[in-house]
Amino acid sequence: xxxxxxxxxxxxxxxxxxxxxxxxxxxxxxxxxxxxxxxxxxxxxxxxxxxxxxxxxxxxxxxxxxxxxxxxxxxxxxxxxxxxxxxxxxxxxxxxxxxxxxxxxxxxxxxxxxxxxxxxxxxxxxxxxxxxxxxxxxxxxxxxxxxxxxxxxxxxxxxxxxxxxxxxxxxxxxxxxxxxxxxxxxxxxxxxxxxxxxxxxxxxxxxxxxxxxxxxxxxxxxxxxxxxxxxxxxxxxxxxxxxxxxxxxxxxxxxxxxx
Amino acid sequence: xxxxxxxxxxxxxxxxxxxxxxxxxxxxxxxxxxxxxxxxxxxxxxxxxxxxxxxxxxxxxxxxxxxxxxxxxxxxxxxxxxxxxxxxxxxxxxxxxxxxxxxxxxxxxxxxxxxxxxxxxxxxxxxxxxxxxxxxxxxxxxxxxxxxxxxxxxxxxxxxxxxxxxxxxxxxxxxxxxxxxxxxxxxxxxxxxxxxxxxxxxxxxxxxxxxxxxxxxxxxxxxxxxxxxxxxxxxxxxxxxxxxxxxxxxxxxxxxxxx
DNA sequence: ATGGGCGTTGCATTATTTGCAATGACCCGG
DNA sequence: CCGGGTCATTGCAAATAATGCAACGCCCAT
Numbered sequence: 001x002x003x004x005x006x007x008x009x010x011x012x013x014x015x016x017x018x019x020x021x022x023x024x025x026x027x028x029x030x031x032x033x034x035x036x037x038x039x040x041x042x043x044x045x046x047x048x049x050x051x052x053x054x055x056x057x058x059x060x061x062x063x064x065x066x067x068x069x070x071x072x073x074x075x076x077x078x079x080x081x082x083x084x085x086x087x088x089x090x091x092x093x094x095x096x097x098x099x100x101x102x103x104x105x106x107x108x109x110x111x112x113x114x115x116x117x118x119x120x121x122x123x124x125x126x127x128x129x130x131x132x133x134x135x136x137x138x139x140x141x142x143x144x145x146x147x148x149x150x151x152x153x154x155x156x157x158x159x160x161x162x163x164x165x166x167x168x169x170x171x172x173x174x175x176x177x178x179x180x181x182x183x184x185x186x187x188x189x190x191x192x193x194x195x196x197x198x199x200x201x202x203x204x205x206x207x208x209x210x211x212x213x214x215x216x217x218x219x220x221x222x223x224x225x226x227x228x229x230x231x232x233x234x235x236x237x238x239x240x241x242x243x244x245x246x247x248x249x250x251x252x253x254x255x256x257x258x259x
Numbered sequence: 260x261x262x263x264x265x266x267x268x269x270x271x272x273x274x275x276x277x278x279x280x281x282x283x284x285x286x287x288x289x290x291x292x293x294x295x296x297x298x299x300x301x302x303x304x305x306x307x308x309x310x311x312x313x314x315x316x317x318x319x320x321x322x323x324x325x326x327x328x329x330x331x332x333x334x335x336x337x338x339x340x341x342x343x344x345x346x347x348x349x350x351x352x353x354x355x356x357x358x359x360x361x362x363x364x365x366x367x368x369x370x371x372x373x374x375x376x377x378x379x380x381x382x383x384x385x386x387x388x389x390x391x392x393x394x395x396x397x398x399x400x401x402x403x404x405x406x407x408x409x410x411x412x413x414x415x416x417x418x419x420x421x422x423x424x425x426x427x428x429x430x431x432x433x434x435x436x437x438x439x440x441x442x443x444x445x446x447x448x449x450x451x452x453x454x455x456x457x458x459x460x461x462x463x464x465x466x467x468x469x470x471x472x473x474x475x476x477x478x479x480x481x482x483x484x485x486x487x488x489x490x491x492x493x494x495x496x497x498x499x500x501x502x503x504x505x506x507x508x509x510x511x512x513x514x515x516x517x518x
Numbered sequence: 519a520t521g522g523g524c525g526t527t528g529c530a531t532t533a534t535t536t537g538c539a540a541t542g543a544c545c546c547g548g
Numbered sequence: 549c550c551g552g553g554t555c556a557t558t559g560c561a562a563a564t565a566a567t568g569c570a571a572c573g574c575c576c577a578t
Contacts, residue, residue: 008264008267016328018332038261045265046265046268059328061333064382064383066318067323074317082312245317247303
């Protein structure tokens with residue numbers, strides 16, 4: 001769409017392969033040296049390109065600073081919210097979004113069930129870390145050692161007969177969750193409430209948040225809730241894609257992954 | 260320099276602060292909406308910009324990938340990293356590695372403290388150049404004239420009572436650092452945080468990078484931190500030796516980067 | 519229904535970029 | 549010490565490519 005900018009930007013991946021001098025850049029761009037020079041100069045002024053002592057060009061540190069700043073200003077909640085609403089519209093149940101912070105797991109967003117029987121939870125409040133599906137997902141992503149360390153320090157309140165009984169069981173559960181890429185809470189917190197959840201990952205593959213769908217037995221059985229798993233996982237993956245900034249689509253605003 | 264490219268690149272730092280829609284971008288660029296649209300489209304095609312569901316723009320995944328490659332191309336970092344980790348293992352505190360680029364000093368690597376109280380910093384972001392130990396080390400190596408010239412141009416924010424107050428004091432400090440071969444920041448940035456640092460030199464003796472150990476008062480006193488100085492200097496020297504030894508590939512042509 | 523906001527497109531104008539050729543700096547070999 | 553070669557850099561005229569305008573369509577809120 002813009003030839004000049006297009007050429008300038010093409011220099012970046014080129015330099016990503018290693019430093020290059022003016023001639024090399026011009027050749028590989030297919031333009032005159034003077035043109036390449038001016039493009040490089042502009043990139044240089046913006047710090048995206050750095051000139052080393054031997055006059056060759058390489059990628060500049062400002063690229064890194066930009067990426068760093070961008071990732072700090074990323075708000076999972078903003079990005080996820082429309083997806084949560086959409087998921088709620090499709091299945092009707094309560095949808096939660098949670099993150100890990102300071103050793104706790106906190107709900108940071110929630111879309112209420114449209115059924116009259118709602119489960120209790122509050123945004124900003126720590127979740128039951130030993131049983132909640134979202135907590136399992138967030139902890140399961142930690143390195144082995146840290147997982148065990150945390151598991152040892154936790155208390156294991158027996159909310160119900162299905163609550164995680166002790167550290168050993170929790171460690172096993174986390175390993176399972178980590179492997180299968182999704183988690184459940186089947187009556188572990190409230191006897192009558194079940195959840196299925198999936199992780200949301202950043203560009204580096206690390207789990208940055210987790211989402212879940214919760215519903216009481218009186219509305220859907222465990223088995224019925226589990227049939228939603230593919231939908232939950234697809235949604236979590238869609239959020240992950242957008243959060244990590246992968247531009248997959250170029251089509252209109254319609255949401256294609258609709259059952 | 261190229262106006263079109265200049266405008267396009269100005270969009271990036273703008274978006275780093277957070278998502279923005281077309282109108283906002285056009286306004287802050289001072290151009291017509293259609294112009295901004297075409298620039299954004301080009302950035303989008305290169306993956307530097309991502310369009311989220313609400314049609315607002317945000318920095319894209321390719322930028323993160325490029326930033327990754329940019330930092331990997333800094334070979335000082337590759338060489339230094341194991342030493343930084345080792346130093347961290349021995350003393351437990353936060354270890355930083357920084358370089359000078361385009362008049363700024365940037366952290367390019369960091370090994371987190373294993374104490375619960377960590378100091379805030381982010382790699383890729385410019386450091387507080389008038390107070391940070393690593394900044395002093397990198398600037399102290401410049402020729403006298405350049406040092407003074409830079410010192411004159413800087414601002415001297417008084418982060419704390421111990422911050423470098425003005426250019427004259429900074430010039431004196433740099434002379435001291437240059438002579439003694441190491442540097443400190445004793446509460447100059449954050450009242451409760453102290454650092455000791457040492458320079459990393461290339462084969463020609465020039466300072467190519469600087470490293471430092473940082474710790475808050477609540478963990479170790481200034482005096483205790485200073486006892487780490489010999490260890491820090493030895494580590495820096497070890498890195499310098501390896502870096503110098505590895506140097507040598509220049510001139511022949513395009514040497515593929517080792518992994 | 520209707521108006522306003524926003525993104526998008528086609529087009530004529532003109533400012534911007536481009537490639538060339540010439541210059542200067544630098545290195546290496548004779 | 550000199551000369552050929554490479555490479556970065558600059559001024560300039562041609563023309564390509566970017567710009568702003570105005571009109572259109574769309575969606576949302578009133």
